[in-house]
Amino acid sequence: MRDLTARFRTAYGAPGRHLLLLVGCFAVAGWVALRLAGEATAGRMLLWFVGAAIAHDFVLFPVYASTDRALRAAVGERRARPAAGPSLLNHLRVPALAAALLFLVYLPGILRQGRATYLAATGQDQQPFLARWLLVSAALFLASGVLYGLRRWRARRT
């Protein structure tokens, strides 16, 4: 028996409970898939489900990683990792990342998506959001810039 367990483990690549857990996981997903297979929009749901992961891994990540790389090259290694004082790179990165995150999260309002449902639900339009996002982003860059200046000034004094 012990021999059999060991052989299973070698062939499968993990102990038996690993398989049990994964079977449980796929059973739930399979049940949901069967339950939804009859829906007219099942294909779209699947597309958005898989698409969300693909969009993150093969679009969003490469985009922000290469933007960061370009930013680092533009800033220069000396100001990205100064021997003393604040890093200019980080003072650009943080507000840029925050602005991009806000854009992604509040994208429907900023880009005025779903106007009709928005109007029916709220009785309003989505007019102010783009300007607000730009203002918040500008404020973030400004705050980061001021902080950078202060930190540099302090680093020079000491």
Place this chain on the structure above:
Amino acid sequence: MTTDRTSPAGDRPGPPPRTEPPRRPAYGFPRRGWAVLAEHPPPGARGIGERWRSPLRGPWLTAVHGLALLVGLPLVFLTGLLDYLAYSPQFGQAFPHDVGWLRLPPFDWPTRPSWLFRVTQGLHVALGITLIPVVLGKLWSVIPKLFDWPPARSVAQLLERLSLVLLVGGILFEITTGLLNIQYAYLFGFDFYTAHYFGAWVFVAALVTHVALKLRRMLTALRSRPLRAEVTVPRDATRPEPPDPDGLVTARPGPGTVSRRGALALVGGLSLLLAGLTVGQNLDGRWRRTALLLPRGRQPGTGPTGFPVNRTAAAAGVGAADTGAGWRLTLRADGRQASLDRAALLALPQHTARLPIACVEGWSTLQTWTGVRLRDLAALVGAGQPGSAHVRSLEKAGLFAQATLQANQVLDPDSLLALRVNGVDLTPDHGYPARVIVPALPGVHCTKWVAEIEFRGRPDA
């Protein structure tokens, strides 16, 4: 947090290459198959492991993110399931209708405390949004694994990686559909409730599996670097973690530009930023405006009725002709019937209650409502102890043109057919001539423009 593939400092001598990394697990069955796969990487896959440069990636950073999600995500899931129950699925009015055994044990949604739904749903939405940076940070910390070749060395690993598609796809699907729903942009073209509900179960099944498989590793990683010590380490003293069996630590770390505490502060700061721009949709007065980028950060007007609605009279197709002098409220119970106009309703004993109206989209507002108690209306047609009440709106179409209330929701002393709010008559958008308001009931079930209430007996009576 560098993701450089070819660091600008590439010409500078980096840290010396590390000694032998920990052994990868051996191939499972069929050994030849996995070995052949390993020898035939797709174009571009070879050498990708050499390109990851950030010295921050490693089990500890991943584990800290994992811990935050392990605390937060179950709360988001649980509040989501509670909100499903708040819609009284026993009357077939929770969406999706048929969820099989994928639900909490049913119970009658209580009316007390009156802020119950406000808190559960507010938490569901606000916490869900707050965790987005943590999810993205966690994905950043493990992304090199995605490009590993071979993708698996055994059936076990293959299955586990497939379950990660459900895990990652699941959380991103839930975040995306949720964000689009609270901003009224139904770009996806499928039923939100069905997708969000079942998507959550697929995600949670994958999460339970993932946690069961990785919990011990997470705890080991957390113990390897006490947080209190780690937050004292500045950028220049930040070194990569020792090589790990999962290969999260890069083989060729470049010079770091951020300390671990800096990375955590960044993720935490972004979470706080999102939280700060979200909680306002649950506050009244000037603080509501702090939800700068959300629909419910805006007050639709000023004065006693200048608070948000979730459906306008125009959208509901309810016009002045329907709500004018000819309007009557019909009450029914067991064959008995009564018809009252607004003056007759105002002549009945009036009760005032300060109650929140809270929406599934995670916004809420607290207002002072005045009207006739629902239980008084029930007594009027001789239904002293109703089992439920079916409320119909003047609204013809629409998912929420009608709602059934549980017995406790009819009998609560603060459950009203409201005629006035904050001392003035309801406006058309707030449900004039009369609307239901019940403590802790989801906003869409507080039917507006009420035309008829039918009190039904208890099923066992």
